[in-house]
Structures are given as C-alpha cells and as structure tokens.
Amino acid sequence: MKQIITILWKDLLVELKSKESLLSMFTFGLLILVLFNFAFEPTPALKRAITPGLLWVTFLFSGVLGLNRSFAVEKENMAIQGMLLAPVDRGLIYFGKFGANLIILLVAEFLTLPFFLLFLNMPLFEHFWWITGIILLGTIGFVAVGTLFSAMATNVKMSEVMLPLLLFPVSTPILLAAVACIRNIIAGEPFSTYQNWFSLLVGFDLIFVVVSSLVFEYVVEE
Amino acid sequence: MNNFGFVLAAYTIIWGLLAIYLGSITVKVSRLRKEYNHLKEYLADKQ
Amino acid sequence: MNSQYEDAFSQDHIGVKILGYVLLFLMFFSFLLIAWYAPVERTMGLVQKIFYYHVPSAWVAFLAFGVVFVCSILYLTSKDKKWDIYAASSVEIGVVFALIVLITGPIWARPVWGVWWTWEPRLTTTLILFLIYVAYLLLRYFGGQNDRTAKFSAVLGIIGFIDVPLVYLSINWWSAEAQVHPQRIGMGPEMKAAFFVSLFTFTLLYIYLLIKRVRATHAALAVDELREQRDE
Numbered sequence A: 001m002k003q004i005i006t007i008l009w010k011d012l013l014v015e016l017k018s019k020e021s022l023l024s025m026f027t028f029g030l031l032i033l034v035l036f037n038f039a040f041e042p043t044p045a046l047k048r049a050i051t052p053g054l055l056w057v058t059f060l061f062s063g064v065l066g067l068n069r070s071f072a073v074e075k076e077n078m079a080i081q082g083m084l085l086a087p088v089d090r091g092l093i094y095f096g097k098f099g100a101n102l103i104i105l106l107v108a109e110f111l112t113l114p115f116f117l118l119f120l121n122m123p124l125f126e127h128f129w130w131i132t133g134i135i136l137l138g139t140i141g142f143v144a145v146g147t148l149f150s151a152m153a154t155n156v157k158m159s160e161v162m163l164p165l166l167l168f169p170v171s172t173p174i175l176l177a178a179v180a181c182i183r184n185i186i187a188g189e190p191f192s193t194y195q196n197w198f199s200l201l202v203g204f205d206l207i208f209v210v211v212s213s214l215v216f217e218y219v220v221e222e
Numbered sequence B: 001m002n003n004f005g006f007v008l009a010a011y012t013i014i015w016g017l018l019a020i021y022l023g024s025i026t027v028k029v030s031r032l033r034k035e036y037n038h039l040k041e042y043l044a045d046k047q
Numbered sequence C: 001m002n003s004q005y006e007d008a009f010s011q012d013h014i015g016v017k018i019l020g021y022v023l024l025f026l027m028f029f030s031f032l033l034i035a036w037y038a039p040v041e042r043t044m045g046l047v048q049k050i051f052y053y054h055v056p057s058a059w060v061a062f063l064a065f066g067v068v069f070v071c072s073i074l075y076l077t078s079k080d081k082k083w084d085i086y087a088a089s090s091v092e093i094g095v096v097f098a099l100i101v102l103i104t105g106p107i108w109a110r111p112v113w114g115v116w117w118t119w120e121p122r123l124t125t126t127l128i129l130f131l132i133y134v135a136y137l138l139l140r141y142f143g144g145q146n147d148r149t150a151k152f153s154a155v156l157g158i159i160g161f162i163d164v165p166l167v168y169l170s171i172n173w174w175s176a177e178a179q180v181h182p183q184r185i186g187m188g189p190e191m192k193a194a195f196f197v198s199l200f201t202f203t204l205l206y207i208y209l210l211i212k213r214v215r216a217t218h219a220a221l222a223v224d225e226l227r228e229q230r231d232e
Helices: A002-018 A020-040 A044-076 A079-085 A090-120 A128-153 A159-170 A172-186 A191-220 B003-046 C014-037 C046-078 C081-113 C121-143 C147-178 C189-231
Strands: none
Touching: A002 A020, A002 A090, A020 A044, A020 A090, A044 A090, A044 A128, A044 A159, A044 A172, A090 A128, A090 A191, A128 A159, A128 A172, A128 A191, A128 C147, A159 A172, A159 C121, A159 C147, A172 A191, A172 C147, A191 C147, B003 C046, B003 C081, B003 C189, C014 C046, C014 C189, C046 C081, C046 C121, C046 C147, C046 C189, C081 C121, C081 C147, C081 C189, C121 C147
16 A cells, blocks of 8 residues: 555656646647637536536546646656566555546646636536536546557557547546536436436446456566 | 448448458469569578 | 468468368358348348348357457467467457458448447447456557567456456446337348358358467468577
8 A cells, every 4th residue: 555655646746746647638638618618609508518518528638637647757767677577466556647637637626616607607606516426527537548558559669649549438437428418407407317326337447457456566576 | 322232232242342352362372472482492592 | 590480481281272162162052042042131131231241240250259269268378379379369459350340230230220339238238348348459569569569468368258248248238228129030031041151151260260360370470580689
C-alpha cells in the first residue's frame, strides 16, 4: 500500500509543480463547452437535452489529453525503467498511476463543472452528491482502462491518436451508463429508473480495474 | 433500386470481400515464395 | 540454412485441401438453399434473404474475437509466439466478417425500414467491436513487428473481448430507450435449414481462412529469417 502511495504522490507532485495536465485539460474542456454552445445555439429545452451527453463528451476528450501525458512524461525521462528495476509488484505501479491520473482528471472535471451550470443551467446544486458520485464512478472506469492503454500507446507511433482510438470504443458502456444516470438525476427521476445503468457503471469499474491491474505487468515488462 | 438490386448488391459485396481477402492472402504467399526461393539460392551460392 | 517456417511454402495439407473442396461445394449448396429452397419471407420480401449471410457473419465475427481472447491469454501466459500469430490472424478475419455485417445491415435496412442505419443493439455492438479490433490492427501496424507489440495486442484482445457483454448490455438498454426495431423473424423449417447450413458454411470458412492466414504469416516469417541471414 505504501508503494502505491509513493508512486501516486510522485506523480501528483510532478503535476502540482507544472500543472500542465490540469490546465490543458480544464481549458480544453471549457473550449468544447463553448464551441458546442456556438455550434448549436441551444434553446432551454435543447440545453436540458444535451447537457448529460455534453458533460461526458467533454470529460472524455479532456481526459484523453491528460492520460496521453501521464506516460509520455515517464518515457521522456526513462523513468519507467527506473521504476521497474525496483522490486515493486507491477500491479502496484498500476494502482499508483491509476490513482494519480484519477485525481488529476477529477480535479479538472470539477473545475469545469461550474461552467455547465453557467452555460447550460445544469441543476448542480439540487442533486450535487448524486452527480458527484456518478462523475466519480464514470471517471474511475475511464481512467482504469485509460491508464493501461496510455502505457501501451506511448510506445507506439502516432501515440496521441492511438490512445483515443483504443480507448473510446472500449469506453462505450461507461459513456452510455454515465450519461443515462446523469440525465435521470438532473431530471429528478428516482434511483429505480437508472438503477440498471448504475449497476453497469459499478460493474464496469470493478471488472476493468481488476483486469487492468492484472494485465499491466505485461505492458511494462521488457 | 428495387429489392432485387439490394439483394444483388449485398451478395456481390459479401462474396467480393471474401474473395478479395482470400485472394490477397494467396497472392502474398506466392510473392513470398518467390522471394524465399531467391534468398535460398543466394545463400546457397554464398557458401 | 532453411527457415523453421519453410513448410509454409509447401502444398496444403491434405485435410486443408479437402476442406477447401467441401467449402466450395457448401457455398454453392447453401446459395441454392437460400435462393430457392427457403421461401420468400412475407413481410420483407426478397431482401430478407440477406439475413442468411448477415447473421452468420455476425456469429463468425464473434467466434473469431473469442478465439482472439483465448489465444491472447495463452500468449501472455506461455510466451509462445504461435498464439500471437493465431490471435492476429483471427482478428483480421473477424474484422472482415464484421465489415460484412456492417455493410449488409444497412443494405437490408434501407428497403425494409427506410433508413440506412439503425441503432439496433446487435448491429451497433458489431460497429463498436469493429472499431475495437480495427484499433488492434492499427496498433500492430504502428507498433512494428516485435514482442512488445505482440504483448500489447494480446492485452487489447483480452480487454476488448471482456468489454463485449458490457457493450452489448449498454447498447441494448440505450436503444430500447432510443427506438424500437422488430428483430424476431419467425422461421419456417426450410428457412431454418437454409440458415443453419449457411452458418455451418461460414464457420468452416472461418477455419479455412484462419489456416490460410496463419500460413501467410509463417511465409513472411520465413522470408524474414532468410533476410536476416543474408544481411549478417
């Protein structure tokens, strides 16, 4: 456990110093939001309709931005080799990276969230904790697979394109489930209407965190 | 396009894709075979 | 010195030859069944006959990706290269069949439902699968021929397949909310016969294509080995 924290902390510190990932993710997210508003000139009804989808599209695209960087940084400094020399269980390295990526993306997401209130009148306050929960669950699933794939993609030509190419199709269930949950929540529907989606979200998270951690060692071994 | 046209298009595409795929594999192997034999001769001559 | 893969250039094994002839026969036979033995469906007319290739293609694509899953696991655990070769070949074939599904789907949908594309769960799931495994092929292409790429591909082969039930479930629920398309076709005995013969034919076709594709990979490896010897 301590090792996970060490790796996690190292990544967070690196990020804290430069804030590059965070800033670019936040700015990118904001840009998408503004672009959509210009492109669609949404009426109040349209705003209500597209908010859940737009929320997650924004999060996914800015998420990819951040994930791309997380292993690119390692590659630049050959830091991965260093980590691998230490007798650390590869799964723990995964959890460290996963944790760091998760925290950074979550921060970027919650920074962007107020702008959804601003531009789209998304009812944040009435259902704040439920919305937070769904954002957390959705991001966990996305980052679980994303951490694994970004470790793969950085080592391949066209790596910036490779990551979304791999990640987005696989993340389809997360996208659909998270959007459905948010849509029902902000419409004020009871839990039973989106309970199945919620279970899918949790299931996806569990399955892919476990599988990714198991398989990660094959991705980093030489 | 009446219905028959659709069916014809579909079947043509199906057989076409499969034929192209199998065909490209066959062509690839025969090209490789030529190169392999060429290389074998070359290496034998080198001895 | 000869390559360990030199056998790739010799004649097909007798079993494979027989398979080839059986397939040739079955393709004609199943076509006859589809065209003349199975009756024309009442509501959809002639276009319904696309179904006899559309659905078996989907099943074969799914089978192919299942084989990829198993071979990927075997490759990662055993490190034996042959599993990687089988996996990569199976992905290609799976993608070809998925493409057939994705093309025949709209061709069927247009005259029957008036739209080119429908977000029907099985068709949409095939689309996502297609994207996942095309990404697999791109990964192999951009990653170059080495062990690392093989391992990455295996990982993708495992993750992709585990994702399939989740993708199907999510699209099923989503499309139920989005729209409804009737998909059950009541099949009379002749139709069932034609369908199962077609399914059997396509499955054998998968096996045949897999054998051929693996052989082509061996051939390429053989040439690579000799090239290395030449360049020494």
